[in-house]
Amino acid sequence: MSTQENKTRPTGQAVTRFIAAVKPEPKRKDAETLDRLFRQVTGFDPVMWGPSIIGYGRYHYRYDSGREGEFLATGFSPRKARHSIYIIPGYADYGDILARLGKHKMGKSCLYVNKLADIDLDVLAELIRAGLHDLDKKWPVQPV
Numbered sequence: 036m037s038t039q040e041n042k043t044r045p046t047g048q049a050v051t052r053f054i055a056a057v058k059p060e061p062k063r064k065d066a067e068t069l070d071r072l073f074r075q076v077t078g079f080d081p082v083m084w085g086p087s088i089i090g091y092g093r094y095h096y097r098y099d100s101g102r103e104g105e106f107l108a109t110g111f112s113p114r115k116a117r118h119s120i121y122i123i124p125g126y127a128d129y130g131d132i133l134a135r136l137g138k139h140k141m142g143k144s145c146l147y148v149n150k151l152a153d154i155d156l157d158v159l160a161e162l163i164r165a166g167l168h169d170l171d172k173k174w175p176v177q178p179v
Contacts, residue, residue, distance in 0.1 A: 048083040066113040092173040122166035
């Protein structure tokens with residue numbers, strides 16, 4: 036089996052220090068809110084993955100190709116333009132939840148939100164739970 040190190044992996048950077056440095060202030064306040072929400076929904080303490088992703092939980096994957104590794108189970112990054120919210124393994128089965136979320140854009144396993152005022156945080160919590168549940172069925176989710 037092939038184990039390749041992901042470019043994005045846990046670092047020793049302090050999550051609280053990272054969030055405190057987020058600018059501008061409204062983006063930082065949103066990051067603080069997201070951190071509280073992810074902690075509450077997942078039950079996991081956050082860990083920095085790479086220089087800018089805050090992750091909650093992890094999982095070990097092994098693809099049919101033989102490639103395997105570790106990655107964050109869920110998390111977010113308060114990017115300058117918009118928040119990136121990571122729900123693994125993706126959004127293919129979450130159309131009903133996404134329809135109720137509010138203003139957002141989607142990538143393969145990433146949800147983009149300009150500001151939290153644009154979405155329903157209760158629906159986001161439901162989406163995080165659904166993503167973790169589905170991921171855990173395929174690859175068990177654990178704390179970091």
